[in-house]
Amino acid sequence: MNGRLRTAAAALALGLALALALLLLPLAGAPPATAAGHPAVTSSAAGEPAVTLSTAQAGTGASLTVSGSGWRPRTLLMLLMCGRASPARGVIGGTNSCANADGRAVTTDGDGRFTRALPVAEPPVPCPCVVHVATATGTRTQADVVFEVAGHAVEPLPAASSTGRLALLTDTRLDGSSGLLTWFGAPPARTLVVTVGNLGTTPVKDPVFQVGTAHGVFAPQWDEQQWRGTIAPGGKARVKLPVELSAGAHGDYTVSLKYGGKVLAEQPWGVGRPWGVTLFWILLCLVVPAAVFRIGMAVVDRVRPRTRHGRRAPRRHPLDGDGDEDPSRVPAGTSASLPWFTPDSGPATAGGRLSAPHDDHPTSPRLPAGREPSE
Structure with a gap:
């Protein structure tokens, strides 16, 4: 009797163990869950x-963690929340469909x-979002992972048009060169040949x-052009x-050149x-001050006071004494002398005399009557 009880108990324990294993098996294969209860998503x-x-x-204002592997080492990546997109077709409309500010x-x-942590933001176009x-x-290397922005509008993707499949066959090049006007700030222009x-x-x-044209690490600005x-x-x-x-x-x-949502x-x-x-x-900073100086000197010369004869008063030297004396006012027969010399102590002349000849000096040459001294 005891042996039968032990056998029944062992069979019951084995059945409970198998049932517990079957219950835990689906959980072991499920993707990891976050604190919010939403499973993680992997795209590879x-x-x-x-x-x-x-x-x-997640809803707007929340944050999610984006992790990656298999990328090129030491490479700068951009993480964006984009609408009107799918992993198969990429982002329709390029970065114009993404929340670039976030x-x-x-x-x-x-x-x-x-x-990297990425804030959840509503893209400028409806979902599906990635x-x-x-x-x-x-x-160019990229990857898109499906993500649902809670509360954001959702619309079906536009139907894919049967435009054929274009692929790049040779390397691209830019033809053209910069001219003189470009050296002075005109828009640079080239021709993309593919x-x-x-x-x-x-x-x-x-x-x-x-x-698309991109400056440095910024996202490119796209412009549609039709080839005939x-x-x-x-x-x-x-x-x-x-x-x-x-x-x-x-x-x-x-x-960059893109066709059908794919960068070629x-x-x-x-x-x-x-x-x-x-x-x-630089020339403007040199010419303008010089022109202002010339104009200022012309104004000063015009407003300078004039003499009674209509001429402008001459500029006076600091050593010229009384510069207001008019030479025309000196009486006839008198000679003007420098203020710092006496009549007998003037500068020496070419002949070695210290002053002009006169009659009261013993060595002064006398001229016959009726003759005037030559100049």
Whole structure:
């Protein structure tokens, strides 16, 4: 009897253990949960960098943690909350569909990993939304992870048009050079030249490209440009698109080409500083003071008092004594003498005499009567 009881108890314990294992098995395979109870979301494709979110849903004002691995070491990344996007089609409309003001930047470590907090913000367009992670410099690499912004509007994505599949066949280049006007601050301009091929099964007629220009690590500003022509399936074409920066632009820029929501090419562009503008301001700082000085001297010369004969009073030297004496007032027959000399102590003449000859001096030469001394 006791043996049967022991056997029944052992079978019951074994059954309870199996039932408990079956209950815990689904929990062991579930993704980790955050403090809010929302499971973490991971996006990773074969051979592509991985991005993990701490939660799949949050409202505006909250924060989530974005982690990644498999990225290039020591690379600057941009983290953005974007709408009208999906991992398969990317961000439709580029960064114009993202909450750029609430984006964050992060640099990967030596192993290509990163962890960064990202605030939850409503993008300027409706969801579906994603957390968009992309490299800011170097070769373009990006990853999109689905995220739900609680309370934000949701609309279906626009239908994908059958525009064929264009791919880049050769390297890009920028044709053109800067002229004299660019040296003085005119907008720098170039022509983006690429060769694309149609990898689809339908022809591509008059494709619309997006050309973006980015200064340093800032997000590019996109401009839609339509190329006139038709690219047959399996064919290729050389596409030339104008690129122009703002007036006075200088520094390191990056020109990007996008088609169908996918970046096809990127080309660096180093723009020199408009030194003509600097030269202009230097000359202006030199010419204006000189012109003001000349005008001031002309005004002083015009307002200076005049003599009774209509001429302007001469400038007086500090050693000239009484400069107000008019030479025309000296009586005839009298000679003007310097104020600091007496008549007998004037400067020596060319002949060695200290004064003009006169009759009362013993050595003074006498002239015959009727003759006047020569000048």
